[in-house]
Amino acid sequence: MSKIEQFKTHLAEGQVFKKDYIILGTGILDGEPIPQAQVKIPLKTMNRHGLIAGATGTGKTKTLQVIAEQLSLKGIPSVLMDLKGDLSGLAKPGTTNDFILKRSETIGVDYDPQGLPVELMSISNEKGVRLKATVSEFGPVLLSQIMELNYTQQGVVALVFRYCDTHHLPLLDLKDFKRVLQFITNEGKDAIEKEFGQVSSASVNTIMRKIIELEQQGAERFFGELSFDVDDFVRTKDGKGVISVIRLTDIQSRPKLFSTFMLSLLSEIYESFPEQGDADQPKLCLFIDEAHLVFSNASKDLLEKIEAIIKLIRSKGVGVFFCTQTPTDVPESVLGQLGLKVQHALRAFTAKDRKAITKTAENYPDSPFYDTAEVLTAMGIGEALVTALNEKGISTPLAHTLVRAPITRMDILSDSEIDQLVATSDLVYKYNKDIDHDSAFEILERKMMSVQQEQERSSQPLPNSSGRTTTRTKEDESLIEELSKNTMVRQLGRTLFRELARGILGSFSGKKR
Structure with a gap:
C-alpha cells in the first residue's frame, strides 16, 4: 500500500461516524492536498467546544465562517462575535472562480455559493438588533x-x-x-x-x-429593557440555522463591556436552556472571535465564573468556540475542555516563539505522517492542523488540512446592504424600542418629592397666641434671602434650612409681642 493510501486509510478509520457530520476540508501529505481524503467533524461532539488559533492572516476567520456555514446548512443556528467587522458577508453568496472550483474538486465537495439567513445584532451603536439585559x-x-x-x-x-x-x-x-x-x-x-x-x-x-x-x-x-430572549438565538429559516452576527467593532477598546456581555450571555443561556442530554447535534454554537479580550481583562473571580459555565453549558447542547492567535490566550482550565482544535500557522521569529511552537505541538496527537512542530510553521493561508472528538469521545487523527472555501461572501456588506438586512428583520421591531418603565429611580424620586412637599406644608406659618397669623416683614424676608444665598447654609440642605428659618421667625414674633 502506498503512503498516500495509508494516509487515506488512517484518516478514514479515525473518522467513522454513525451520525451526521460536516466536511471541513481534505488532508495534505508532504505539502500536497490528497483528493478525497476528507477531514470531517461529527455534529454529535460539537457541544464539546473548540479552538481556532493561528497567527494574523492565516485564515482563522474564514475557517470560523466555513464552520458556521456548514452548521447553518445542517439546520443548526450559531452566534458569532464579530470584533473585526468581517463576518457580515455570510448574508450574501460567495464569488465563483477557477481557484475555488479546483479547491472544491480536490476536497470532493460541490461549490454552491449562496447567502445564509443572518441576523445583525449590536450592544453599542452598530446597526442591528439591540441586545440588552437588566x-x-x-x-x-x-x-x-x-x-x-x-x-x-x-x-x-x-x-x-x-x-x-x-x-x-x-x-x-x-x-x-x-x-x-x-x-x-x-x-x-x-x-x-x-x-x-x-x-x-x-x-x-x-x-x-x-x-x-x-x-x-x-x-x-446595554443595561435596560427590553431584555433579550436567548430563545431568539435558536431560530431556523427555510430549514437553515439562523446565524446571529453580533457586531462589536466599536468596543475593541472597551474590553470590560465585551467581557460583561459575554458572561451575561453565557449565564443566561445556561440558566434558560433545558438539559439536552446526549443529542445527535448541538442546539446552538457560539463563536468568540478575538477571544483574548474575554480573558486578558477579567478578574480571577470572573475567570472562575466563565470557566465554570464553559464546563457545564455543554449539557445544554451548546458549543463554545474560541478564535484567537495563540492557544495560550485561553486559560489551561478552559483548554482542557475543548474537543475541536483547528490550528493555523504560527510564526517563529525569536527563540521564545520557537519554544512556544514546540509547546503548542505537544498539545496535539502524534501523527506518523509528519512532524507537528515543523508543519505549524510551514502551513500556508487556508491550511490548518485539525483534530476533533469522534462520537466515542476519542480524538480523531491529526490532519494537516486544506480548508474548504466559504460559500458566502468573503468580504463585508456595504452600508446599503446592511440597512436593507436590518430593515427586513423582525427582531429589530421587537427590541429596538426605547423603554423606560417605572423603576427604582422614578419610584424613589417620587417618594422624595412627596416627602419634600409634606415638609413644605408643615413649614407654613402657625397662628400666634393672640389668634392672628404671623406675617414676614420686609426685614425678615431680606434676612432669609441673605441666608439662602450663603454657601454654608445651602450645603446643609433644604430641610435644615427650613428648620432654621422657622426658628428665626419664631424669635421675631416674640420680639414683636
Missing part, C-alpha cells in the same frame, strides 16, 4: 465580579438587591442602581440601618466609581 437579571454576585469588588463592597451590592426586592423597586438600568446607592447613604440611611445595619459610605463611593467606569465603556446602552 441589572436585576445580572444579580448581585455577577455584577460584583464584573466590577471587581471586594467582599465588603459585594455585601453592599447584595444589600441593595435585597432592599429592592423587599420594597418592590425594580433595578432595570444603571441609573436605578446608582439612585438606590445614593438613597441608602442619604435619605434612607436611618431606615437602612434599622433593617440591615450600618452601610459604609466609602464602600458605596467605590461602587459608584466602578459604575461610572462601566458607563464610560458604553454599558449604559
Whole structure:
C-alpha cells in the first residue's frame, strides 16, 4: 500500500461516524492536498467546544465562517462575535472562480455559493438588533465580579438587591442602581440601618466609581429593557440555522463591556436552556472571535465564573468556540475542555516563539505522517492542523488540512446592504424600542418629592397666641434671602434650612409681642 493510501486509510478509520457530520476540508501529505481524503467533524461532539488559533492572516476567520456555514446548512443556528467587522458577508453568496472550483474538486465537495439567513445584532451603536439585559437579571454576585469588588463592597451590592426586592423597586438600568446607592447613604440611611445595619459610605463611593467606569465603556446602552430572549438565538429559516452576527467593532477598546456581555450571555443561556442530554447535534454554537479580550481583562473571580459555565453549558447542547492567535490566550482550565482544535500557522521569529511552537505541538496527537512542530510553521493561508472528538469521545487523527472555501461572501456588506438586512428583520421591531418603565429611580424620586412637599406644608406659618397669623416683614424676608444665598447654609440642605428659618421667625414674633 502506498503512503498516500495509508494516509487515506488512517484518516478514514479515525473518522467513522454513525451520525451526521460536516466536511471541513481534505488532508495534505508532504505539502500536497490528497483528493478525497476528507477531514470531517461529527455534529454529535460539537457541544464539546473548540479552538481556532493561528497567527494574523492565516485564515482563522474564514475557517470560523466555513464552520458556521456548514452548521447553518445542517439546520443548526450559531452566534458569532464579530470584533473585526468581517463576518457580515455570510448574508450574501460567495464569488465563483477557477481557484475555488479546483479547491472544491480536490476536497470532493460541490461549490454552491449562496447567502445564509443572518441576523445583525449590536450592544453599542452598530446597526442591528439591540441586545440588552437588566441589572436585576445580572444579580448581585455577577455584577460584583464584573466590577471587581471586594467582599465588603459585594455585601453592599447584595444589600441593595435585597432592599429592592423587599420594597418592590425594580433595578432595570444603571441609573436605578446608582439612585438606590445614593438613597441608602442619604435619605434612607436611618431606615437602612434599622433593617440591615450600618452601610459604609466609602464602600458605596467605590461602587459608584466602578459604575461610572462601566458607563464610560458604553454599558449604559446595554443595561435596560427590553431584555433579550436567548430563545431568539435558536431560530431556523427555510430549514437553515439562523446565524446571529453580533457586531462589536466599536468596543475593541472597551474590553470590560465585551467581557460583561459575554458572561451575561453565557449565564443566561445556561440558566434558560433545558438539559439536552446526549443529542445527535448541538442546539446552538457560539463563536468568540478575538477571544483574548474575554480573558486578558477579567478578574480571577470572573475567570472562575466563565470557566465554570464553559464546563457545564455543554449539557445544554451548546458549543463554545474560541478564535484567537495563540492557544495560550485561553486559560489551561478552559483548554482542557475543548474537543475541536483547528490550528493555523504560527510564526517563529525569536527563540521564545520557537519554544512556544514546540509547546503548542505537544498539545496535539502524534501523527506518523509528519512532524507537528515543523508543519505549524510551514502551513500556508487556508491550511490548518485539525483534530476533533469522534462520537466515542476519542480524538480523531491529526490532519494537516486544506480548508474548504466559504460559500458566502468573503468580504463585508456595504452600508446599503446592511440597512436593507436590518430593515427586513423582525427582531429589530421587537427590541429596538426605547423603554423606560417605572423603576427604582422614578419610584424613589417620587417618594422624595412627596416627602419634600409634606415638609413644605408643615413649614407654613402657625397662628400666634393672640389668634392672628404671623406675617414676614420686609426685614425678615431680606434676612432669609441673605441666608439662602450663603454657601454654608445651602450645603446643609433644604430641610435644615427650613428648620432654621422657622426658628428665626419664631424669635421675631416674640420680639414683636
